[in-house]
Amino acid sequence: MSKAIFELVDELPKGGITVMALNSLDFLLPGQWQNTVGFDNTIRTVTGETDESLIQQIGERAVTLYNDKSQGYQRAMWLYDTVDSASGMLGTAALANRIGQDTFLGFLKNITPKPENAQSIDLGVKLVTEIVAFCQINGIPGDSVGDFLAALGDYSGESLMRMAALVCFDGIIPLGPEFAGKALDMLKGTNPSELEGNQTFNGVKDLIPGGNPTAQLGFITQSFDSVKGWMTNFVSSTGATRERLLGGLKGFIDFTDDKADYVGALLDMNVKYYRHTGVQTLARRLVERAYAEL
Numbered sequence: 001m002s003k004a005i006f007e008l009v010d011e012l013p014k015g016g017i018t019v020m021a022l023n024s025l026d027f028l029l030p031g032q033w034q035n036t037v038g039f040d041n042t043i044r045t046v047t048g049e050t051d052e053s054l055i056q057q058i059g060e061r062a063v064t065l066y067n068d069k070s071q072g073y074q075r076a077m078w079l080y081d082t083v084d085s086a087s088g089m090l091g092t093a094a095l096a097n098r099i100g101q102d103t104f105l106g107f108l109k110n111i112t113p114k115p116e117n118a119q120s121i122d123l124g125v126k127l128v129t130e131i132v133a134f135c136q137i138n139g140i141p142g143d144s145v146g147d148f149l150a151a152l153g154d155y156s157g158e159s160l161m162r163m164a165a166l167v168c169f170d171g172i173i174p175l176g177p178e179f180a181g182k183a184l185d186m187l188k189g190t191n192p193s194e195l196e197g198n199q200t201f202n203g204v205k206d207l208i209p210g211g212n213p214t215a216q217l218g219f220i221t222q223s224f225d226s227v228k229g230w231m232t233n234f235v236s237s238t239g240a241t242r243e244r245l246l247g248g249l250k251g252f253i254d255f256t257d258d259k260a261d262y263v264g265a266l267l268d269m270n271v272k273y274y275r276h277t278g279v280q281t282l283a284r285r286l287v288e289r290a291y292a293e294l
Helices: 005-010 017-023 039-047 052-067 073-093 116-138 145-152 157-175 179-188 192-196 199-207 213-238 242-249 261-270 273-293
Strands: none
Touching (some): 005 073, 005 273, 017 157, 052 073, 052 273, 073 116, 116 145, 116 192, 157 213, 179 213, 242 261
16 A cells, blocks of 8 residues: 555545535434534544644654554455445446437446446445455454454444445435345345356455455355344434435435436445545554554
8 A cells, every 4th residue: 555544634525426415424423423524624533633743753653653564454454445445446347228318427328327236236245345344444353343342332433324325325315215125035036147247356365365266255145144233223223214315315316216226326436435434544553552652
């Protein structure tokens, strides 16, 4: 990874479609996520410190931790980055069924909603990416689903917002309100060669536990089954519905109701929520650890 952690945080966008999409979920988690941008600003926000020399010390220690290859921080960053770009490629590569009939932001000539089985694999792979990245950041084995589930109950801020975006943008919008059960059934019916044909999986497979597609598919399915209850509970406790989510997106994406199916593909291509909130999660964890170690 070429960029330093402070560069990644300093370069986060303050606006644009990813930030607008994440802000559109605020009604589900009021005030949980602020778009904290800038490395020094992040240190001040996380620690409450104002002493410039202390802020610099914390920053230097955080950079050292991130650069230490024996720690999992760079691998977690790679996962957040890669899963977004791999998933986006799939959206871009898909071709529309009804070429030339639509003018939905000029995109519809080139995209089509993903088939449900491909979307379900995507959802499963993205969830497992979160689990593995969590394990890398916390220095625990990559298949520790139990540890992840225990921590998920305490997720907040940008980490909780990332899971909310996963549920909403990769679950409810493309697959409907019963997405968790539907996706689990699809994953159970998937064969390893279908998994190998999935671009999102191929992007991150090197860090997915299992060692081969058959075992990795088993891990993805088992992980999804373990987190299904949390996802279902999230939907019922927040009142997330496809209509409300699409309503929130209409503030900045212009589409008609009969084109709502295409919104999932558009989000896939343009909303890099994993990378954006992933950088913020990493920065927060590094700053917390650096501050505690000084």
